Amino acid sequence: MRKLILFLLIVLACTLPPPVDAQGLGPMGPGPGVKGYAAGPACSSGTADVTQSDGSSTGSVTTDARGQGFVPATNGSYLYSIKIYIGASPARNVTMRWGTSTDLTSGYYGEAVVNVGAAGWYEFVFADTTHQLSTSTTYYYGFVSAGTTTTYYYNNTNAYAGGAWRSASGGGVWNMGTTGAYDMLFEIDKCAD
Numbered sequence: 001m002r003k004l005i006l007f008l009l010i011v012l013a014c015t016l017p018p019p020v021d022a023q024g025l026g027p028m029g030p031g032p033g034v035k036g037y038a039a040g041p042a043c044s045s046g047t048a049d050v051t052q053s054d055g056s057s058t059g060s061v062t063t064d065a066r067g068q069g070f071v072p073a074t075n076g077s078y079l080y081s082i083k084i085y086i087g088a089s090p091a092r093n094v095t096m097r098w099g100t101s102t103d104l105t106s107g108y109y110g111e112a113v114v115n116v117g118a119a120g121w122y123e124f125v126f127a128d129t130t131h132q133l134s135t136s137t138t139y140y141y142g143f144v145s146a147g148t149t150t151t152y153y154y155n156n157t158n159a160y161a162g163g164a165w166r167s168a169s170g171g172g173v174w175n176m177g178t179t180g181a182y183d184m185l186f187e188i189d190k191c192a193d
Helices: 002-015
Strands: 046-052 057-061 066-070 079-087 092-099 110-116 120-125 139-145 150-155 165-167 186-191
Touching: 046 079, 057 139, 066 186, 079 092, 079 110, 079 139, 110 120, 139 150
Parallel strands: none
Antiparallel strands: 046 186, 057 150, 066 139, 066 165, 079 120, 079 150, 079 186, 092 110, 092 139
């Protein structure tokens, strides 16, 4: 009888759904160093949160990152993707990272790789539900090209007030310590669901 009860308890425990956090946001479990951490909402699509699409000046990048600082428009949102206007011929892989530091060598929040060809808008999807964005924090993205030059487009009049163009010139591949008074063409998309 005891074995039967024990067996039933084990079966019952295996079929119950995982516990959810107090707000019903999702399964609780190990998270990024926080006890009782609950994953954020689903993030399968995005919607524009910040856009800077004015400008036609061009620059180039190879192995030293170029990037941009930005402040989200929606407090408490999550990052779905970053779109930038770039082009490469021949086509090649471009790697992007994002985080809260101008040095994206380590401690960055996410990395995505996209194959870039003819000039146009390219989307780097992160679908991040771990790092809730704050309108009081400046975030940075940076990107590098695989071995050969990739062209990026920017506005040379500092059209976007929430951040500025960044460069890793001489500071290490991902350490974007140099800034300029202009802005890349970019769009920050927050999670839509």
